[in-house]
Amino acid sequence: AQKVTQAQTEISVVEKEDVTLDCVYETRDTTYYLFWYKQPPSGELVFLIRRNSFDEQNEISGRYSWNFQKSTSSFNFTITASQVVDSAVYFCALNGQNFVFGPGTRLSVLP
Amino acid sequence: ETGVTQTPRHLVMGMTNKKSLKCEQHLGHNAMYWYKQSAKKPLELMFVYNFKEQTENNSVPSRFSPECPNSSHLFLHLHTLQPEDSALYLCASSQDRPAAGGLSSGNTIYFGEGSWLTVV
Numbered sequence: 001a002q003k004v005t006q007a008q009t010e011i012s013v014v015e016k017e018d019v020t021l022d023c024v025y026e027t028r029d030t031t032y033y034l035f036w037y038k039q040p041p042s043g044e045l046v047f048l049i050r051r052n053s054f055d056e057q058n059e060i061s062g063r064y065s066w067n068f069q070k071s072t073s074s075f076n077f078t079i080t081a082s083q084v085v086d087s088a089v090y091f092c093a094l095n096g097q098n099f100v101f102g103p104g105t106r107l108s109v110l111p
Numbered sequence: 112e113t114g115v116t117q118t119p120r121h122l123v124m125g126m127t128n129k130k131s132l133k134c135e136q137h138l139g140h141n142a143m144y145w146y147k148q149s150a151k152k153p154l155e156l157m158f159v160y161n162f163k164e165q166t167e168n169n170s171v172p173s174r175f176s177p178e179c180p181n182s183s184h185l186f187l188h189l190h191t192l193q194p195e196d197s198a199l200y201l202c203a204s205s206q207d208r209p210a211a212g213g214l215s216s217g218n219t220i221y222f223g224e225g226s227w228l229t230v231v
Contacts, residue, residue: 033217043199043225044113050219091154095217101154 002027004094004102012108013082021077021105023092032096034068034075039089082109114138115223117202123229124192132187132226134202142208143185144220145177146201160185161208192230199225
């Protein structure tokens with residue numbers, strides 16, 4: 001069975017703070033893919049990143065960075081110097097046998 | 112402009128009405144999906160179409176009826192809905208969808224902006 005856990009239901013930070021969103025997954029597949037999506041209040045899920053299970057190299061894209069740790073089955077997402085526009089619900093997802101989404105973490109960045 | 116467009120963005124309907132949600136993808140994908148997102152609940156996969164054929168129906172009530180005339184278009188026909196059906200309905204697409212038990216293709220799923228449905 002596959003499962004994605006995002007233990008943080010809601011997080012509030014003040015603008016310019018760094019924030020890390022946690023994602024822990026479970027799968028028996030040896031080949032799988034991990035994703036992060038952002039859902040602003042408008043509703044659309046915006047694709048942010050895709051990683052495959054064989055590539056544990058961390059990735060940085062502007063203020064966003066991702067830490068993939070296969071040993072702990074985690075794929076955490078860090079936003080550096082957060083901004084109000086980062087306020088959204090963030091979903092972690094796993095694509096193995098099926099595409100499974102986590103429950104999401106609501107991030108509020110306060111001015 | 113998003114690669115997956117949904118209309119209408121907002122819909123209010125009575126319980127006896129019949130309406131349809133429309134989705135179109137401009138990404139050349141072969142798999143299309145309907146998801147339901149209710150307040151305080153996880154994303155729920157409703158239907159999957161792969162190369163125009165319905166491959167998954169996750170125990171969705173018959174008052175929701177999907178239609179996929181071609182790989183670019185997906186409809187969700189709604190009739191005699193209940194107030195608890197009020198939710199955000201998200202259409203999505205991906206290159207394809209592996210058969211059950213097959214290896215993951217790792218294809219990214221791209222979403223539309225969603226249709227906010229209110230049943231009164």
